[in-house]
Amino acid sequence: MAPKKVRTGQRNPDLVPGIKKFSKSKMYHKRGLWAIKAKNGGKFPTHEAKPAAQPEAAAPEKAPKFYPADDVKKTRSKPKKQNPTKLRSTITPGTVLILLAGRFMGKRVVFLKQLPSGLLLVTGPFKVNGVPLKRVNQAYVIATSTKVDISSVDVAKFEDKYFMKEKKKKSKKTEGEFFKSEEEEKSVVPQYKKDDQKAVDTALIKVIEAVPDLKTYLAARFSLRDGMKPHQLVF
């Protein structure tokens, strides 16, 4: 017996837009409605009508007791859920990234995780190349195919709030102080940030030192040289 062919294409194709190939009677036969009727004893199978329980509740519509003074639009749509920026498939936790802009332009850093704002959390590690725990935008980054195992690093506690600037208290200036040159308050890195950096980096450096040349690689900056064509380079 020949294998059953799966139906492809329409049963009743358009000869010309608006004109089908088969007539209503022909289609009745093709759809097998005669067979369905025969199977059901001469009649087309139907569902029983639902018992009429609804009409009583809906029948006499009472006038509402209260009409609002202004026509207020009913908000129907559900609030949109904000997702963090879609992460490029080449960027996974532990990927070595090349920063393309800013103070650390050209530095190769290790990607830790994506924060809820969409920015990427990266670290140098600090001891290797001077890049601290930092947020970076995905657009200003080249992802290399080199990966580091960061399963031993705990980054759960870092969120966008951690990187927010602390609000400066505006102190009222007296006349005398106004004419004094503004003393620039030196921004000191708080101790807890240094401790966090050390905690993340010690685990990471151990993994990095296990791979030959990786530490010197991360310490060096990337730059284009003669003959390097970025669109042809494999990162």
Next chain:
Amino acid sequence: MTFKRFVEIGRVALVNYGKEYGRLVVIVDVVDQNRALIDAPDMVRCQINFKRLSLTDIKIDIPRIPKKKTLIAAMEEADVKNKWEKSSWGRKLIVQQRRASLNDFDRFKVMLARIKRGGVIRQELARLKKENAA
């Protein structure tokens, strides 16, 4: 001055333009003054302009338009793959492909290796110079 590589049935050539760029193929027939019929083990037989072919030194023994099986057997017998990979042209291509596929980390490691090699060479040169001067 005289030509050494001829267009003939069985001549192995490299495609140098088009969709099949870089592929090693065998000329299995000549269509007319400008075109040949080419075939390769993992390719559908097709026609191509001679201008898109670079002839190699390798030639295999096949009848005109052989079946795929005969073609593959003849290529195995003539050991085309190994001959190509050992030839200087073939080796150059392999190196080019390897360099193009290097990852950023690989390029860094290559740079370190070249510096190291340069250092060793210079040391040796200095030593030889000293010996010669003495």
